[in-house]
Amino acid sequence: MGPRIAVLGTGANGASIGADLTRAGLDVTFIEQWPAHVEAMRERGIRVQMPEETIVTPVTVLHLCEVATLRQPFDLVFVLVKAYDTRWACELIKPYLAADGLVVGLQNGMSLDDIADIVGTDRTIGAVIEVSSNMFDPGVVNRQSPPSRSWFAVGGLSAAAQARAGEVAAVLGHAGTVEVSDDVRxxxxxxxxxxxxxxxxxxxxxxxxxxxxxxxxxxxxxxxxxxxxxxxxxxxxxxxxxxxxxxxxxxxxxxxxxxxxxxxxxxxxxxxxxxxxxxxxxxxxxxxxxxxxxxxxxxxxxxxxxxxxxxxxxxxxxxxxxxxxxxxxxxxxxxxxx
The missing domain is CATH 1.10.1040.10 (N-(1-d-carboxylethyl)-l-norvaline Dehydrogenase; domain 2)
Incomplete structure (x- = not known):
């Protein structure tokens, strides 16, 4: 059985990456703060418009206020909120993270220390993301760099986390090319x-x-x-x-x-x-x-x-x-x- 995955923050990048993972057959839950976007995805799935094709993917999605209803912990959480929202987002998800679960900061900026401060260095995976996308309508992503032209790097802040970076790379590989960095900072x-x-x-x-x-x-x-x-x-x-x-x-x-x-x-x-x-x-x-x-x-x-x-x-x-x-x-x- 594969990992239980949360995508915390499903704007343009989060939604398109989450859709890639969902289509790969993984157990993915979207967690989102824009109510209209949540309702649109529940009604019609997430529509990802790319230069060569458009794909609509049915997804499981929760409002932020529904996180408190969760009963099973997540093994892997991808954080895609804005860098300045990192701390509260990690505090929100921390009670629902498995004891050996990992949090991956797929964000711009140097948010990895904020994540580690909340969930610990052994559960923190830093990441670099290079995906071009935008979203102006709920439920619709315009992804200008499809998986074939998307790039990521992942790496742990501690030796224990670094030893598991390959697990994260294998999952994220459904959304683009992934490199394991030996110095993610x-x-x-x-x-x-x-x-x-x-x-x-x-x-x-x-x-x-x-x-x-x-x-x-x-x-x-x-x-x-x-x-x-x-x-x-x-x-x-x-x-x-x-x-x-x-x-x-x-x-x-x-x-x-x-x-x-x-x-x-x-x-x-x-x-x-x-x-x-x-x-x-x-x-x-x-x-x-x-x-x-x-x-x-x-x-x-x-x-x-x-x-x-x-x-x-x-x-x-x-x-x-x-x-x-x-x-x-x-x-x-x-x-x-x-």
Whole structure:
């Protein structure tokens, strides 16, 4: 009998990954906080629209308030809430986690320590996710990178957890290519390097990523934000290591590798109309993960000219947009590039 699996947070990425696991015949329960989305999935299943095909999958789904009705523990929990929601989500699911159960943080940012603080390092699996998708209607996911073009890395925070990372990789392999990392903290930093360059800087302009980099000076600005992030990674005690299966990674030149990571995202995981998750959040009137991404770079290096001035500028404009003082428009390029 296979593991009992929960997908905690079934937005665009969580729902599409959960659907992949369900179609593989695994025992999967969706847990979701958007009531209309829950009801749509109960009525019609989850509809995942991909470039080559559309698949509708019937799923088992619970409202957050129904978690208290659970009687059987989960062996494996994939957490796909926003990074800033990690702690409460892990507290919610902790009573329903098997004694030897694992929690996998399939999120942006460095949420692995928050997970470990709640459920313990031996039950924490860090993960890197590279999936392009969006959701604007309940029950419907637009997945731009199907499993054949989705990529993950997993690894444990302790020796005991690392010994079981292969179990997680085998399950997640139904949703994309999976690598077992021998240093998942560093792997997550590498994804943060790519995210610092692309997620918020392009969202500040209010346009898809491909349009953002076409604005004169923006690709260079975004690349510098990534380079600052790789310096923060090294300053935090982590190391440069390959992700996305990049066999040509310039590990001997960290700042050149930051540019390679950004180019890999643009070349392999992005379509012409891809909007980053941050822009999607703002389009829905939601708070973004800017503090967990660009804000972390600033926290490690500082905001001044010797620290992370590009990321600091991104954080400042993002906060002004979320406060309603600015709109996300291409005109903000002048503020970023000033």
């Amino acid at each position: 560093s792997s997550k930093w590498m994804k943060l390097v790519a995210n610092a360059a692309e997620l918020v800087p392009s969202a500040v302009l209010g346009v898809p990523l491909a349009e953002a980099i076409a604005i004169p000076g923006m690709k260079e600005f975004m690349t510098e934000a990534g380079r600052e992030a790789v310096r923060a990674c090294l300053a935090a005690g982590s190391r440069v290591r390959p992700i996305f299966g990049m066999t040509d990674a310039r590990l001997d030149d960290p700042e050149q590798y930051a540019e390679q990571l950004f180019d890999a995202v643009l070349g392999h995981f992005t379509l012409p109309d891809t909007r980053t998750t941050v822009l999607q959040d703002w389009m829905k009137g939601r708070h973004s993960e800017v503090d967990e991404i660009n804000g972390l770079v600033v926290a490690v290096l500082g905001a001044g000219s010797g620290g992370a001035p590009h990321n600091a500028r991104v954080v400042d404009l993002a906060h002004r947009i979320e406060a309603g003082e600015l709109e996300a428009t291409p005109a903000n390029a002048a503020l970023l590039l000033a």
